[in-house]
Amino acid sequence: MGLRAKGPADSHLAKIGKLAASIGMDGFAWKNKLVALKTHFGERGSSAFPRPIYVRPLVDIIKAGGGKPFLAETATLYTGSRSNAVDHLETAIRHGFGIEVTGAPLFICDGLTGRDHQMVPVNGIHMREVSIASGIYEADALVVLSHFKGHEVTGFGGALKNLGMGCSSRAAKLAMHTSIRPEVLDKKCVRCGRCFDWCSVRAISQKKPGLPVAIDPDLCRGCGECLIACRVGAIRINWDNDARQVTEKMVEHAMGVWSTKKDVSFFVNILTDIVPLCDCYGFSDAPVVPDIGFAASTDPVALDAACLDLVNAQAGLANSALGTALKADEPKFDHVYPKLDVRLQLSHASKIGFGNSEYERIILD
Ligand code: SF4
Ligand code: SF4
Structure with a gap:
């Protein structure tokens, strides 16, 4: 559903309502159900x-x-403005997600410190069971409202990421991220120290002046954020292996969450402000393509597949992370992250029998 509006009946809020109705939310048996409406409040500083x-x-x-x-x-796994329920709720309110705007109360589903969880069996390649947040597990139905954008480890972030990473407990996030083992390339490192403070657990340091900068593997939580901090590309992960494992595990967690809500879940993606990085950073880069609109499905895999194709169909925006690669009908996030397999979330979902990345697109006014 595009963004053009000729009157109040086409307002973006009306469009989201129509879109939700088109996937069966209108008329669904909501009565007395506790419904988890999973979204993302954004890290403080992001917009x-x-x-x-x-x-x-x-x-x-x-x-x-x-x-x-x-x-x-x-x-969140990392220390920031959403790593415990108190900070998280305060961030949500600061970002405008109070009940006076949204109409719904806020609930941090894995408890005060991210430890409330339930184990769910899953038939994955990496995971046999996954740990999901208790509040998500216990909810009677699930609606996932996701911002579709790029992601530095998983290629893109949409419904699958919000489901797999966003609905999981802290232990599960750790299980997904421990695949990432960043290292500092001494030959490239200019010892500027920028990454020291960037790492929320202060795992990166230079023990003494003159010694190489190093990452303490006992402290590192594998969040991958230092990859963005270093301006000279001196921090690297094994893209073929590390990013692949995080992505595949995330998809398996998504399947685990989805398995608890198969017939009582709905997914809506917002395709505006399509930036190259996730909303977990304390800043937002310029969008890479123009705003597209809204999309929805009861299948999170089909929805993300359709959104990725919609993004790729657009001409890129100048002065963005795309540089000069601005042609329409060409991959976008693949250009921003040339070492990533951007479609891996979709292919791995197919491999484990989760959802369907072949979709039919119905365009609504
Ligand atoms: S991945 Fe980088 S930023 Fe994240 S905890 Fe490890 S060293 Fe710190
Ligand atoms: S930001 Fe990069 S160049 Fe600077 S100290 Fe860290 S690894 Fe070295």
Whole structure:
């Protein structure tokens, strides 16, 4: 659904409501159901996360059917403005996600410090069971509202990432990220120290002046954020192996969460402010393509596949991370992250029998 509007009936809120109705949310048996509405409040300093008011039409539909929606989130792995429930709720309110805007209360689903979880069996290649946030597990239904954009490890972030990473406990996030083993290339490192503070657990240091900069493997949580911190490319991971494993494990976690809500889950992606990095950073880069609109499905794999194709169909925006690679109908995030297999989330989902990346696109006015 595109963004053009000729009157109040085409307002973006009305469009999101129509889109939600088109995937069966209108008329669904919401009565008395506790409905986790999973979104992303954005790290403090970021600004590309979905507008809080976009949540409202979904809340209104659920409430009209007698359901009890709540905005659901989980703790981040790294120290930041969302690593415990207190900081997370404060960040959500600062970013406009209070009940007065969205119409729903806020709930951090894995508890005060990210430890409340339930184990769920999954038939993956890496995972046999996954740890998901208790509040997500116990909810009667799930609506996932995701911002579609690029991602420095998983290629893109959309419904699958919000489901797999976003609905998991802290232990699960650690299990996904421990595949990442960054190292500092001494030949490239100019010892500027920029990465020392960037790493939220202070795993990167130079023990003494003159010694190489090194990463303490006992402290490192594998979040991958230092890759962005270093301006000279001196921090690297094994892209073929590390990023691949994180992505595949994330998809298996997504399948685990989805398995608990198969017939009671709905997915809406917001394709505006399509930036190259996730909303977990304390800043947002310029968008790489123009705003596209909104998309929805009951299949998170089909939805992300369609959104990736929509992004690739656009002409790129100048003065963005795309540089001069601005042609329409060419891969975009592949250009920003040439070492990543950007379609891996989709191919791995197919491999483990999760969802369907072959989709039919229905365009609504
Ligand atoms: S991946 Fe980098 S930023 Fe993240 S914890 Fe390890 S050293 Fe720190
Ligand atoms: S930011 Fe890069 S160049 Fe600077 S100290 Fe860290 S690894 Fe070295």
